[in-house]
Amino acid sequence: MTDDSTLRLPAEWEPQAAVLIAWPHAGTDWAERLAEVETTYVALAAAVTRFQPLIVVAADAAVRGHAEALLREAGADLARIRFVELPYDDTWLRDSGPITLKDAAGRFQLTDFRFTGWGGKFGAEQDDALVTGLVEAGVFGTAAHKRIDWALEGGGIESDGEGTILTTWKCLAQRHPEQSREAMTAILREGLHAGRVLWLDHGYLEGDDTDAHIDTLARFAPGDAIVFQACDDAGDTHHAELQAMAAELAALRTADGRPYALHPLPWARPVIDEGRRLAASYANYLIVNGAVLLPAYGDAADDEAARVIAAAHPGREVVQVPCRPLIWQNGSLHCITMQLPAGLA
Numbered sequence: 001m002t003d004d005s006t007l008r009l010p011a012e013w014e015p016q017a018a019v020l021i022a023w024p025h026a027g028t029d030w031a032e033r034l035a036e037v038e039t040t041y042v043a044l045a046a047a048v049t050r051f052q053p054l055i056v057v058a059a060d061a062a063v064r065g066h067a068e069a070l071l072r073e074a075g076a077d078l079a080r081i082r083f084v085e086l087p088y089d090d091t092w093l094r095d096s097g098p099i100t101l102k103d104a105a106g107r108f109q110l111t112d113f114r115f116t117g118w119g120g121k122f123g124a125e126q127d128d129a130l131v132t133g134l135v136e137a138g139v140f141g142t143a144a145h146k147r148i149d150w151a152l153e154g155g156g157i158e159s160d161g162e163g164t165i166l167t168t169w170k171c172l173a174q175r176h177p178e179q180s181r182e183a184m185t186a187i188l189r190e191g192l193h194a195g196r197v198l199w200l201d202h203g204y205l206e207g208d209d210t211d212a213h214i215d216t217l218a219r220f221a222p223g224d225a226i227v228f229q230a231c232d233d234a235g236d237t238h239h240a241e242l243q244a245m246a247a248e249l250a251a252l253r254t255a256d257g258r259p260y261a262l263h264p265l266p267w268a269r270p271v272i273d274e275g276r277r278l279a280a281s282y283a284n285y286l287i288v289n290g291a292v293l294l295p296a297y298g299d300a301a302d303d304e305a306a307r308v309i310a311a312a313h314p315g316r317e318v319v320q321v322p323c324r325p326l327i328w329q330n331g332s333l334h335c336i337t338m339q340l341p342a343g344l345a
């Protein structure tokens with residue numbers, strides 16, 4: 001049992017036990033470009049295991065064996081990798097994985113919101129059962145498992161670890177068009193044991209089918225800071241919206257009434273694939289123990305993004321992970337991962 005009165009959603013920069021991913025395979029939407037996207041997964045796994053354990057969900061023994069061979073060939077630390085065989089529809093574990101709350105005594109609650117395939121855009125029955133499958137496989141030990149029958153994805157929320165949640169109206173209004181902002185605020189506060197919810201009304205990325213997940217736009221950082229995706233190209237279709245979002249962020253206040261320190265990220269050149277613009281956001285980075293893994297797109301702005309991230313997360317190494325293959329399926333590095341707090345796994 002957890003102490004519900006002290007439960008909170010830890011910040012991503014707090015100590016972690018592991019990172020959770022699911023390996024792409026021919027039965028997922030990655031089939032058309034599987035070998036290409038596996039290069040990103042291999043690079044990600046190699047980077048994570050430099051700093052901490054990695055849990056890899058594999059659809060079956062064949063997928064596991066194939067992934068293991070690729071990782072061994074790449075020199076990843078297999079001693080830090082645990083495989084779990086479970087079925088899944090897709091590999092976006094930020095949205096289908098557990099949102100883990102922690103109480104003051106160090107006990108955990110795996111908060112399992114309903115996953116609807118981003119508002120019914122894609123089939124999601126197996127993904128919605130993933131947390132239950134992981135629990136039954138013993139991945140999380142004695143942690144409590146709480147199912148909440150309300151659609152929410154992990155990429156749709158940001159936590160500062162101190163009771164403040166940041167989210168976007170566009171996303172949650174799409175998931176729950178019948179509910180008011182006040183009603184959704186109450187559900188988020190109760191489900192995430194949060195003191196307050198901050199909403200952004202602006203910000204989007206072409207090629208993003210999550211309806212403006214916050215983790216593609218703005219991220220909390222230590223020391224009452226926010227890192228966000230900026231756009232300085234006045235001729236770009238995103239310019240007005242991201243400028244408006246930047247103004248919203250500047251107007252936000254911490255719980256004790258101070259403005260946040262803001263870290264704008266550079267804007268990558270448009271990435272066009274078969275006539276379709278892809279969402280190349282630098283805000284979709286992953287924090288691990290001692291490092292930040294930054295999505296890199298082969299763009300001149302990659303290094304500047306790394307500099308901004310290093311300034312926002314002092315004391316952590318910044319490791320660039322090539323993510324150009326990922327954005328073909330409308331997500332990036334943070335979207336395919338879920339961190340697990342220290343002590344959980």
